[in-house]
Amino acid sequence: MTRKIIHIDMDAFFASVEQRDTPSLRGKPVAVGGSSERGVVAAASYEARRFGVRSAMSSRVALRKCPQLIFVKPRFEVYRFVSQQIREIFADYTPLIEPLSLDEAYLDVTxxxxxxxxxxxxxKEIKARIxxxxxxxxxxGVSYNKFLAKLASDHHKPDGLFVITPSEGEAFTEVLSIDKFHGIGKVTAEKMHxxxxxxxxxxxxxxxxxLRTHFGKMGSYYFQIARGIDDRPVEPDRIRKSVGSENTFEYxxxxxxxxxxxxxxLIEEVWKWCERTQIYGRTVTVKIKFSDFQTVTRSISSSLLIREKAALEKLAIDRLREPFSKPVRLLGVSIHNLEDTRPHEGQQLTLFY
Known part of the structure; x- marks a missing residue:
């Protein structure tokens, strides 16, 4: 059976929530993040994007591009609440929901x-209800696999709806720039060029x-997606070995x-996943990619599960404070050695007195 996959992506999610809740911000260039000269943009409204402001850009550069930019402090508790409202709408249609972040998810509605x-x-109905x-x-984005559904949702942003049918998938990928392929990052694209x-x-x-000679096991994946083929199912309950988030900076x-x-x-993104799933880990890893593309990872393990955001933040930031001498182009943080703390059938509950 041909799958029917939908990829939903909220438009400029954090910034749009702020504009919704503060009417004076509507129609203006807004950045969610730190406003200090050394701050970083977490999200940018479409009005700000027209000036070239992007997420992960330093606030200093963002203000240079858009002097009238308005900075707003992030309110992750609000974003999580809205995200849950949206997930409840998804659940009215299918149990097969694979969240990717607070603002996007795959749905299998076959x-x-x-x-x-x-x-x-x-x-269309989901968009209207949201x-x-x-x-x-x-x-x-609507298509017969996850790869094409993701491409389709990016195709007519914002407030877009685009469909790639089984007869159109291969032709759609043929004319697409490699830089637009989901899953092919900047470094891989440069190597392909x-x-x-x-x-x-x-x-x-x-x-x-x-492709396997030049890109290892990912070569087989690239071979498939070039033909519009992606057999990965939507996995709502994937057993994960780790969870992480990373950003490549424009500067x-x-x-x-x-x-x-x-x-x-990035820590906030990882922690909200831990809280939502009640799955916690013991090992924290920070990934650092320097301007010359050298990549290092710094890890630390705890004998106990890390069940407080403050503990995760301290462990991760402490890894940054080890000496480094080159500019950084990418940062990532992840948690490993995961354990599901939710009670399961047949499991004795712990009573606290």
Whole structure:
């Protein structure tokens, strides 16, 4: 059976929530994040993006691009609440929901709770219900696999809806720039350019052996997606070995203060997943990629589960304070050695007195 997959992506989510809740911000360039010269933009409204302001950009550069930029402190508890409202709408249609972050998720609606045959109709209905419930706009991509559904949701942002049918998938990827392929980052794209691969068609012309030689096991994945093939299912209850978040910065960060500010939204993203799933870990790893693309990881393990955000933040930021001498282009934080703390059937509950 051909799958029917929807990818929902909220438009400029954090910034849109702030504009919704503060009417004076509507129609103005807004950045969520630290306003100090050493702060970092966590999210930018579409009005700010027109000036070239992007997430993970330093506040200093953002203000240079858009002097009238308005900075707003993030309110993650509000974003989590709105995200839960949106998830409840998803659940009215399918139990097969794979959240990727607070503002995006995959839905498999091949067989759905409403008995609706058209995934496009479901996507339209979900978009309308999200706006009715939250006054926020979402973009939706509809296709027969996750890779193409993700590409489709990006195609007509903001407030977009785009469909890629099984007969259109391969042709759609052929004309797409490699830089637009979800899952192919900047460094991999640059390597592909050096190999003469700049479009989906040029990727498709390479053999699987060639791609595996240059990109290892990911070569097989690139071989498949160039043909519009992606067999990954929507996995609502994946057993994970780790959970993490990372950002590549538009401009290299050089000071410890900048790095700490850039790491905090990533810590928040990881922690909200731990709180939502009640899955916690014992090992914290910080990933640092320098301007020359050298990558190092710094880890520390605890004998006990890390069950407080403050503990996670301290352990992660302490890893940054080890000496480094080069500008940083990417930061990431992850938690490993996970343990599900939710009570399961047959498990004795602990009583606290």
């Amino acid at each position: 067989e759905n709770r409403q008995g609706i045959k058209s995934a496009t109709y479901i996507a 706006f009715e419930k939250t006054q926020l706009r979402a973009s939706a 050096r190999l003469g691969i700049k479009t989906g068609l040029e990727l498709k012309e390479k053999s699987e052996t060639f 290299d960060l050089e000071t410890l203060t900048e790095l700490e500010e850039a790491l905090k939204p």
